[in-house]
Each structure stands twice: as structure tokens, then as C-alpha cells.
Amino acid sequence: MVDVFPLILGLLILIASLISIKWGISVTIIEIILGVVAGNLGIIRPEQWMVYIASFGGVLLTFLAGTEVDVKLLKNKFKESFLIGLGSFIAPFLGVFLLAYYCIGWNLLESLLTATALSETSISVVYSVLTEKGLFKYDLGKLIMVATFIGNLLTAIVLSLLFMKTDINTVIFYSASAIIIYLAYKYSNKIFYSKLLRNKLAEVEIKYIFLLLLGFIFLGSLGGGQAILPAFILGVVLSSYFKVEDKGEVKSRIKTVAFAVITPIFFIVGGMKVSIALILSSIIIFVVIFAVRQIAKFIGVYSISKYYLKDSYEYVTLMMSTGLTFGLVAAVFGLNNGVISQTVYSVLTGVLVLSAVLPTFVAEKWYSPVHSEDINEL
Numbered sequence: 001m002v003d004v005f006p007l008i009l010g011l012l013i014l015i016a017s018l019i020s021i022k023w024g025i026s027v028t029i030i031e032i033i034l035g036v037v038a039g040n041l042g043i044i045r046p047e048q049w050m051v052y053i054a055s056f057g058g059v060l061l062t063f064l065a066g067t068e069v070d071v072k073l074l075k076n077k078f079k080e081s082f083l084i085g086l087g088s089f090i091a092p093f094l095g096v097f098l099l100a101y102y103c104i105g106w107n108l109l110e111s112l113l114t115a116t117a118l119s120e121t122s123i124s125v126v127y128s129v130l131t132e133k134g135l136f137k138y139d140l141g142k143l144i145m146v147a148t149f150i151g152n153l154l155t156a157i158v159l160s161l162l163f164m165k166t167d168i169n170t171v172i173f174y175s176a177s178a179i180i181i182y183l184a185y186k187y188s189n190k191i192f193y194s195k196l197l198r199n200k201l202a203e204v205e206i207k208y209i210f211l212l213l214l215g216f217i218f219l220g221s222l223g224g225g226q227a228i229l230p231a232f233i234l235g236v237v238l239s240s241y242f243k244v245e246d247k248g249e250v251k252s253r254i255k256t257v258a259f260a261v262i263t264p265i266f267f268i269v270g271g272m273k274v275s276i277a278l279i280l281s282s283i284i285i286f287v288v289i290f291a292v293r294q295i296a297k298f299i300g301v302y303s304i305s306k307y308y309l310k311d312s313y314e315y316v317t318l319m320m321s322t323g324l325t326f327g328l329v330a331a332v333f334g335l336n337n338g339v340i341s342q343t344v345y346s347v348l349t350g351v352l353v354l355s356a357v358l359p360t361f362v363a364e365k366w367y368s369p370v371h372s373e374d375i376n377e378l
Contacts, residue, residue: 008044013264026364028128029357031264032324035271036353046269057266058124058325059213059231060258065127066235067242067251069149070142080308081143084301085121085150088320091300092293093119093158099292104285110344112162113334117348118293118355120155121148122324123232124266125356129319131255133368140312140369144319149232152326156229159330163339169222176219177230184212185237192241192250205250206257209238226329270328274353278346290351294359297321311369318363323355 012034020027038044046054074081097115100106106114126148135141191208212234216227242251279286301320305313331348334340340348 003047005044005047005050008038009050009265009268012038012044012268013261016264016268026129026132026360027264028125028132028267029360031267032271032353032357035268036274036276037271038268039272039274040276044272046272050265050269053262054266054269055227056213056217057258057262057264058328059217059227060210060254061124061127061263061266062228062325063209063213063231063235064131064251064255064258065123065145065148066232066237067239068127068130068136068142068145069236069239070139070146071236071239073139073142074146077139077143077146080304081146082150083304084143084147084308084316084320086154087300087304088121088147088297089119089151089154089300092296095292095296096289099289104288106344109163109339110334113330113339114289114344114348116155116159116162117327117330117334118289118323118351119151119158120323120326120330121151121320122322122327122352122356123148123152123228124263124325125322125360126319128259128263129360129364131259133364135369140309140316144316147316147320151320152232153229155326155330156226159333160225163333163337170225172222173219173225177216177225180212180215181230181234181237184234188238188241203253206254209254226326228326228329270324270349270356271353273328274350275346276350278343279350282343282347286347286350289347290354293323293351293355294321312367315363315367315369318359318367321355321359323352327352 013031016027016030016034019025019030039046093115096118097111100114101108101111104111126144130136130141130144133141136145188208191205213227213231216230216234219225220227298317298321302313302317305316305320309316328349331340331345331352334348335342335345
């Protein structure tokens with residue numbers, strides 16, 4: 001039988017871009033929604049190759065997000081970034097845990113996994129939207145990215161402390177990742193500044209980055225960890241290379257490859273994982289969890305952002321309220337390890353997808369700082 005799914009996937013990617021241009025809405029939102037619709041209508045289902053490319057897309061987005069972190073701003077505005085990231089994590093973690101454990105009646109591990117998965121801020125969504133809006137030219141976009149990283153770092157730490165088993169694979173993963181990052185920091189100049197490789201169609205720099213990221217995915221597949229955090233740190237470490245004028249073009253080419261095909265698959269497949277039937281069977285729980293998560297995110301971020309930022313604190317609050325990337329990682333981990341059921345997984349995935357779409361839509365529609373004069377220096 002002829003496999004028509006690749007053709008359908010390509011059509012969805014193109015349609016998402018056309019709708020985004022026509023309606024002026026982030027293409028990320030459209031890709032997720034099309035994934036939900038197509039998946040639940042049975043038009044397409046995630047095949048193994050799609051899932052792998054999607055996982056690579058998430059890691060690639062995370063790496064690119066890391067390259068946008070302004071280390072100088074991180075040092076100068078660490079207090080603001082840390083407090084916003086901490087607030088965006090701890091408030092929903094506590095709120096969702098208390099709801100799941102004491103009100104819904106889920107067991108302790110289910111409740112802790114749910115709270116962990118829903119406490120993160122989506123690196124992929126935040127990065128994609130900030131890139132589309134050109135906000136990385138301003139301190140505002142850089143601060144959001146740093147705060148997002150801090151929130152995800154806290155999520156990863158809690159997930160590891162509560163659920164990850166420490167064994168030889170864990171040691172291998174973290175040790176090998178640290179070695180890769182160190183060697184990349186020390187010797188990547190031989191790739192990026194080589195006169196022999198300059199302006200060659202072979203695109204050695206891009207293939208080099210892809211190889212490093214695939215290395216993290218391989219190490220994570222051994223069972224010791226997830227590739228997202230080392231990929232982000234690698235991006236931060238290599239960010240200085242991309243700030244050199246002629247090397248900024250390398251990052252631009254990586255982004256072209258990423259946003260043309262790879263990351264759309266990540267968002268569409270993410271949408272396809274949402275089972276509307278299972279969500280409808282637990283619709284009250286779904287709505288309550290989503291509401292508590294978003295309210296807790298608002299409480300955790302709004303006051304801190306308003307205190308430290310002159311303008312755009314509503315936009316910061318909404319973008320920090322998004323979820324998807326590491327939340328999906330945590331949810332998949334919980335399902336694969338028997339911590340949560342398929343129904344709980346669908347509820348979590350649905351909440352994450354809706355949290356990726358709704359706050360982003362509201363932020364872009366009513367609070368987007370689209371003009372440079374709307375963005376004051378922090």
C-alpha cells in the first residue's frame with residue numbers, strides 16, 4: 001500500500017504557513033491546531049520517522065533558543081530573570097499538585113508528575129514566537145528567553161529528583177554531555193573559522209551542529225536523561241560564535257532548515273498526540289486543571305514582571321504561561337514508565353497544547369510589542 005502520510009504532512013506544513021500569513025497568527029499555533037484536527041479525524045497518524053524527526057526538531061529549537069541567550073544580560077539581569085523563571089515554575093507546580101492530589105484524588109506519583117509536566121514554559125513556542133516577532137533585537141525578548149530557561153531547568157531538576165533513577169546510564173549521559181559541550185566550546189572555532197570550509201555548499205557548520213545534537217539524542221536514548229537541556233546549554237556556549245558578523249549567516253541558514261521542515265513536524269506531531277475523545281471523557285478535570293495552571297502561572301509571573309519591567313509585563317506573563325516542549329517530555333516519561341495512565345496522559349497533553357495556543361494567541365492579538373517604540377530598555 002502506498003504511504004500517503006508524508007504527502008499529507010507536507011500539505012499540512014504548507015497550509016499552516018499560508019494561514020499564518022493570511023491571518024497574521026503565529027505559524028506555530030496553526031501547526032499545532034492542524035495536528036490536533038488531522039490526528040483526531042484520522043487523516044494522518046504519527047509514524048516512527050515522524051516521531052524521531054519531531055524529537056530532533058524539539059532539540060534543535062532548544063539549541064537555537066540557547067544561541068539567543070545574552071550572557072551579558074543574564075549577568076546584569078539575573079535577579080529579574082531568575083525570579084520570573086522561579087515564579088513561573090513554583091506557582092503552577094504547587095497549584096496543580098494540590099488540585100490533583102487533594103481534589104481530583106490522583107495518587108502521589110501521578111499528582112507529582114502532573115505538577116512537574118505543567119509547571120514548565122515552552123522553550124520551543126517562546127523561541128518560535130520571539131523569532132517571528134523579531135524581539136531578540138531587544139532586551140525584552142532576551143530576558144523572556146533566559147527566564148524560560150530557568151523555569152525549564154527547575155522542571156528538569158525536579159523531574160530528575162522525583163522520578164529519574166540514578167544508574168550507570170545517568171552517569172554516562174551527564175558526563176558525556178558535559179564533555180561534548182566542553183570540547184565544542186574549546187574547539188568549534190576550527191569549524192566556524194576555517195578558511196577551507198568558508199562559503200562551501202557542503203554546509204559543514206550546519207552538519208557539525210546537527211551531529212552534536214544527534215549525539216545528545218543518542219545518549220538520552222540510553223535511558224540516562226533528556227537531550228533538551230544539554231542542547232540548550234550548548235546553544236548558550238556557542239552563542240558567541242554566532243554573534244560574529246559573518247557567522248550570523250550560519251545561524252540564519254540553520255533557522256531556514258529548521259523552520260521550513262523540521263520544527264513544523266515537531267508541532268504538528270505534538271498536536272496529533274492529543275486525543276479529543278479521551279479529553280471529552282474527562283472534560284471537567286481537563287478544564288479545571290487548565291484553569292488552575294493558567295491562573296497559577298499568572299499569579300507567579302505577573303506581579304514580578306510588573307515590578308521589574310516598565311512595559312510589556314502582560315506580554316511577558318502570557319508568554320511565560322505557555323507550555324509544550326519539556327512538559328511533553330515529562331508526560332511521555334510518565335506514560336512509558338507507568339506513572340500515569342493513557343487518559344491522564346491525554347489530559348496533560350491537551351492542557352499543554354491548549355496552553356501553547358491560547359496564551360500565545362492572546363499575547364499576539366492584544367499585547368504584542370510589535371513596534372520598537374513600545375519596548376523600553378529594561
